Amino acid sequence: MTDVQRLIRDPYAIYAKRVLRLRRLNPLMREPDAMLRGIISHEVIESFIRDVTDGKIANDPATLIAKAEEVLLREVPWGETRALWRARFARIAPWFTEREAARQLEAAQILNELQGKAEIAGLGLTLAAKADRIDLDHAGRYHLFDYKTGTPPSKDKQKHFDKQLLLEAAIAERAGFGDIGPRDVAGAVYIGLGPKPIELPAPLDEESPGQIWEEFTELATRWMDPTKGYTARRAMFEMTDVSDYDQLARHGEWDVTQDPDERPVE
DSSP states (O other): HHHHHHHHHOOHIIIIIIIIIOOOOSSSSSOOOHHHHHHHHHHHHHHHHHHSSHHHHHHHHHHHHHHHHHHHHOOOHHHHHHHHHHHHHHHHHHHHHHHHHHHHHEEEEEEEEEEEEEEEETTTTTEEEEEEEHHHHHHHEEEEEEEEOOOOOOOOHHTOOOOHHHHHHHHTTTTTTTTSSSEEEEEEEEEEOOOOOEEOOOOOTTHHHHHHHHHHHHEEEEEEETTSHHHHHHHHSSTOOTTTTTTTTTTTOOOTSOOOOOOOOO
């Protein structure tokens, strides 16, 4: 799903990854980087939610902190990093468990880590996604949640670049997440787990799942045109952002003030 954002911001990266099938090599040694922190945070939250079954039990910061300690001890070999990440969990635990208790009271069923997909008819293209969490409420509607260790995208960013939750809602309404069936999506929310925890809803009131799917179909159709070139660094969030394919694109020999030079590939 992150490839959709990449297609909008850095189309050449999609060309290199999906057409040329080039991948960045894994580091020689495991590092306590942002990616690992995200993986650990997801594991802690999902394990905590599996262990608690009602709103009263969920509202217990000590249980979440204990779960964090358990996962960190098992997965993070660096003592200093464990202490730092534990402190971050301790900081957000009261807020998260209070909000989780409210979420569980509203949920008739909670599903974690769901693989989903939906096909664009006529293009032979399938959009795949993994939803962090889908709750089914007592009225039979879906609520989608995505956990972010960084800052969740603003409403404007979601509408123009970071379309992950909006597209997950579209897939859900198309019965794309396994056997759970097509239902209306009542809400989709980013749960920010950073220093200032926040819940940030996706703008479904401004862009319905049907509308977002039509927009994605139009986007995919444009890029399936063999005469259209894949521009490098088309709309990066920051000029200093680094792509895995900058060297391949020979970035540095040109800059974004220059018009793209499209060349056909035989």
